[in-house]
Amino acid sequence: MHPLAAVRGVPRRTWLRWRFAYLVLLPTLILFTYLRVFPTAWAFVMSFFEWGLVKPAERFVGFDNYTTLLSDKNFTTALLNTTIFAFATTIFSVILAIALAAVLARVVRGRTGGLLELLYFAPVLVPMVPVTLGWREIFNYNHGVLNAFLGIFGITRVPWLSDPNMALVAVIILSVWKQVGYNMIILIVGMRAIPRVYEEAAAVDGASAWQRFRHVTMPLLAPVTLFVIVITTIASYNVFTQVYVLASDVQGAPGRLVPVIVYDLFQNGFRFFKMGYASAEAVYLFLIILVLTLIQFRFLRGSRA
């Protein structure tokens, strides 16, 4: 059957509805194309040039920017850090969100549930800069709350912001805390949309609470879970603000900069004026996220099948 055969059979009234819908969407589509698609396409073009920020295209360099990047230690370090960060943040924030959502959607209901939802969601509402400034104090080696808390259990103080490895862990903790509320809300909505009848049927068959959650709720929640994973992965690969702010106080408080891709491309483009080089870096980032997203979508289709 021709792919459009089904469309040909659509009644005129439905066609008119569709046309109206597309007409309403058109301004947004134009804006999206102008503000998002066009600049992204332009970044592809720039990546093949030696292109200064305040100079027009100087020289076509083909794939030179791409090959140079692969041997640029700053880029490879940033890529590694970003990947570790993205995987850790995604895994922890999704697992925590699932646990919280399960409790709040199924166990704690009513006003208490609503209040807890609000509390967990609150970090999402606060802009990243003030949040990071607050966490910088929490992570402070000498008078930070976190080290004081760990001290109660006899754990020695951790140099969260000055140790190269712990600085990355600190960014992950902060980001998981910021992200988990958003993921939780999406998952709660997904869980509440699952008809209770499935779980009740499983309970009648003798399934325990864990078995019902593992074998009934989670499979039915898979599309929502994967959406949350995709969104968190994309957001995590674009990490920038928390890294920038945690190391921004050069006048006194110790703060180690964790190199990540967006910071590196930002620095190459806006500090070293190498827009062509930074664009190639952005294209790599685009491709990485695209591949990961496609894999996740494929997984989504597989799980649906």
Place this chain on the structure above:
Amino acid sequence: MELSRFTKKLATGAAVLLTVAACQGGASPAPTGGGGASAGTGTTAPGGTTAASNACGTDPITLNIWGGYPEIDPAYKQAGEDFKKTHPNVDFTVFSTDLRGFEQKLTTALPSKTAGEVVIRTTNFLSRFIDQGLLDKLPDDIKTAVRADGAYAPEVVKDNTYKDDIWGMPIFTGGTGIYYNTDDYAAAGITNPPASIEDLAANAAKLAVKDASGTLTRSGWSLRLSGQGSGVAEKFWILLIQKGKTLIRETPEGSGKWVAEYNSPEGQALFQTYVDILKNGYDTETIDADAKAFETHQTSQFLRESWVINEIATTAPDLVGHYATVSPPVGDILTTESMFVPADAANKDCAWDFIRFMREPAQQQNLTKVSGWLFARKDVDLTDFLAANPTYEGFLKHPDNYQLYVTPPIPEFDEIETKLATHLVDGYADFENLAGKPDAIKALLDGWANETNDILKANGHYGG
């Protein structure tokens, strides 16, 4: 089947769109805010004054002053009020952010013609914009005044020279002083100010304080161990100058070709000093550092520009009279912040008039009094100023044959310095593994120097 294929295409399309959106959603470029983004400082003219015959005319004008040092804003605002006495039609807005944020703002505002009428930054940083014709040429009378014998230090003129021409009117400079707590010195039995890096290191051992558990509670010498940007490398550079070397040296002089010098034996010895201080626990990454540490008595010595004097007076007044400054013994970096007017600025002539006004000795001295930064003119009498502000001696009185280094006039220097700073931070953090291993330190510095030389090669400035 058809539906499945459609779903597949929809899914792929959605993935691409999500990715496009995501890649756009990362680090946004610095805001390109126009001249209006500012803290208003417009003042009313004193009664009875009339508009002088000048380039500002009589129509209402607003001059937007943009800088990268918020602590100087009050000086510009004061100057604006003074200027307004003879130019009542001129209002001012003064807007400063932190230096890196300001630089990023300039990189988008200058090409998009939305910068303020007066922008303040170094000629070196602005050289790329000069190349693109985005900055106005310095009027001849100001150029002559800058070149006049004795008006400015030769290094200030050199720092403002790009492609054989002077750009920007020097407004203030950033010299370094060694700050030391005189009470701590006395308690440790140290009688003389530090006269060398060796002195600083030896004093650090006597001044460091640890608690019963061995944790450092007051560093003997607060080194610059972390932070983003090029500051870490700049501090290393200043100390390297005391050993007679620099980060990159022009070879031969005047050729415009450069080669890394920080991996010289002197550079290795300096890095070894950092490692030794960290290894011995006289400073640590986990304690507060720099001006903040000095003001809160968490360190006894450190190097910094003169603005700290002003900050101490306001944030740690109890420290006043209990510390002193002394000049680095051999030399220093001299960076000059200058006033520029964008080529397409509105009211350019009036902006240059204001810049001429800022050259006046009263305005120059006021800038230092208000902000702590050193005014750029050399021909202003310092007698009264030093009598009233003796703490500035470390910045204004230097030993004979004092060597002042200016930023190499190559656009890629910031990249070199920033990347070196990143390496230094990593190197300092690895002090445990580097202690007592001069060969490892040499290999490390040689590797960084190769990167520096590669950047110079890529820009056609390598002279090795």
